[in-house]
Amino acid sequence: MKILIIGGDGYCGWATALYLSKKNHQITIIDNFIRRQWDEEHQLNSLVPISSLEQRVQQWKDLTGKTIHIINIDITNYSSLCQILNCEDKFDTLIHFAQQRSAPFSMIDHDHSIRTHINNTVGNLNILWALHDYSPETHLVKLGTMGEYGTPNIDIEEGFIQIEYKGRSDRLPFPKQPGSFYHLTKVSDSDQINFACKTWNLRATDLNQGVVYGYETDEINLSEILANRFDYDHIFGTVLNRFCIQVALGHPLTVYGQGGQTRSFIDIRDTIQCIEIACEKPAQQGEYRVFNQFTQIFSVLQLAQMICKVANESLNIRCQIQHLNNPRKEKEIHYYNSINTNLLSLGLQPTLLTDQTIISLIQLAQKYQHRVNLQLIPPQIQWKSPEHQK
Numbered sequence: 001m002k003i004l005i006i007g008g009d010g011y012c013g014w015a016t017a018l019y020l021s022k023k024n025h026q027i028t029i030i031d032n033f034i035r036r037q038w039d040e041e042h043q044l045n046s047l048v049p050i051s052s053l054e055q056r057v058q059q060w061k062d063l064t065g066k067t068i069h070i071i072n073i074d075i076t077n078y079s080s081l082c083q084i085l086n087c088e089d090k091f092d093t094l095i096h097f098a099q100q101r102s103a104p105f106s107m108i109d110h111d112h113s114i115r116t117h118i119n120n121t122v123g124n125l126n127i128l129w130a131l132h133d134y135s136p137e138t139h140l141v142k143l144g145t146m147g148e149y150g151t152p153n154i155d156i157e158e159g160f161i162q163i164e165y166k167g168r169s170d171r172l173p174f175p176k177q178p179g180s181f182y183h184l185t186k187v188s189d190s191d192q193i194n195f196a197c198k199t200w201n202l203r204a205t206d207l208n209q210g211v212v213y214g215y216e217t218d219e220i221n222l223s224e225i226l227a228n229r230f231d232y233d234h235i236f237g238t239v240l241n242r243f244c245i246q247v248a249l250g251h252p253l254t255v256y257g258q259g260g261q262t263r264s265f266i267d268i269r270d271t272i273q274c275i276e277i278a279c280e281k282p283a284q285q286g287e288y289r290v291f292n293q294f295t296q297i298f299s300v301l302q303l304a305q306m307i308c309k310v311a312n313e314s315l316n317i318r319c320q321i322q323h324l325n326n327p328r329k330e331k332e333i334h335y336y337n338s339i340n341t342n343l344l345s346l347g348l349q350p351t352l353l354t355d356q357t358i359i360s361l362i363q364l365a366q367k368y369q370h371r372v373n374l375q376l377i378p379p380q381i382q383w384k385s386p387e388h389q390k
């Protein structure tokens with residue numbers, strides 16, 4: 001297949017680009033490297049040093065003989081995006097990763113929240129219009145998030161729910177209760193994509209992905225120049241990855257509040273597998289389908305306890321759990337049961353969290369511990385400013 005990966009310089013996008021290239025798909029990456037600029041702006045750094053995208057694709061070519069094309073454009077610029085999609089030989093699939101994806105970033109202040117909304121909402125709308133205008137048969141595979149649903153007191157279905165009300169029934173979009181301005185952009189994207197499929201007969205798969213963890217894939221492991229980013233800071237670092245780095249550094253694990261917050265999780269090796277499944281088994285023309293992309297459910301405290309136990313027993317590392325005042329506004333004890341049957345029924349073979357995965361992440365952090373800035377670990381962004389805290 002001819003596949004366009006937008007956001008292919010990022011954590012999920014880079015691992016996906018290599019994997020799909022290895023599978024002999026013809027890959028083009030679009031990225032404007034804004035994420036590298038956001039890192040600089042906030043003085044953040046990936047735990048593992050990352051090469052430029054040019055160096056990465058050259059190394060991939062040297063090692064495998066495979067070419068990955070790269071295009072530097074900002075997808076909020078509509079005419080630049082149209083030039084790419086208005087080609088003779090159309091893309092079979094467009095995978096859209098290119099968003100501001102940090103909940104804390106979107107909650108810093110007015111400016112960060114507006115930048116998140118413009119980048120995510122305009123980018124998504126531009127993709128829909130460019131597909132409508134130039135490439136309506138291209139299958140859109142969009143990275144959404146499990147956080148669109150929030151934590152309702154009922155099971156979370158895959159995008160839609162059958163409702164019976166006053167003697168009538170309908171299949172309606174599942175109610176959304178996102179927990180940050182970032183997560184809100186994903187809800188808006190989903191509505192726009194659903195609308196575009198209905199109205200313009202486009203085809204799309206919305207992958208509501210859980211929190212991603214892990215580092216290694218077979219392709220990333222081939223060379224240090226192919227290294228992926230690995231965020232540990234309080235803005236972009238996600239919880240499981242952060243805990244493994246914290247334990248390696250002897251830093252107490254930063255559990256926000258009671259730690260009963262329960263979320264869906266997925267190993268990055270399964271992220272790329274799920275995306276492959278979505279590409280190879282595309283939505284029909286006019287179809288908008290939603291897959292919940294995760295393999296396991298854990299509470300934050302459960303994860304912290306699991307990681308401490310592995311660190312203690314397998315690596316002889318002393319580990320401490322610290323309950324910090326929760327900087328976010330979220331339920332700390334709640335019901336949570338989400339469904340993920342769609343991808344399993346299409347053949348996903350889950351890679352479950354093992355002691356070995358935790359050990360390898362801790363060892364990765366030990367290898368690069370000299371790069372960690374400890375000041376970037378404690379949370380600094382409050383959902384409510386201190387004067388408004390109850």
Ligand code: NAD
Nearest residue numbers: 007009010011012032034035074075098099101143209212
């Ligand atoms: P990332 O920040 O590592 O990568 C995003 C990439 O998109 C970056 O390289 C960035 O430069 C690029 N980008 C952003 N805006 C752009 C624009 N306007 N034009 C061109 N390029 C642009 O993020 P990630 O962790 O790889 O996440 C990728 C997607 O997966 C996001 O949509 C995110 O919401 C979703 N997701 C991620 C996770 C996770 O835990 N990492 C979980 C669920 C869903």
Ligand code: USQ
Nearest residue numbers: 101102103145146147209210211238239254255256261300
């Ligand atoms: N948390 C802690 N301690 C930490 C970091 C986080 O207790 O040091 C808690 C948070 O309060 C939250 C949970 O862990 O309850 C998850 O937080 P996170 O930062 O790992 O993930 P989140 O903000 O939800 O965002 C991440 C990605 C985002 C993606 C989302 C998937 O950054 O792009 O959309 O995971 S989901 O959570 O399913 O919405």
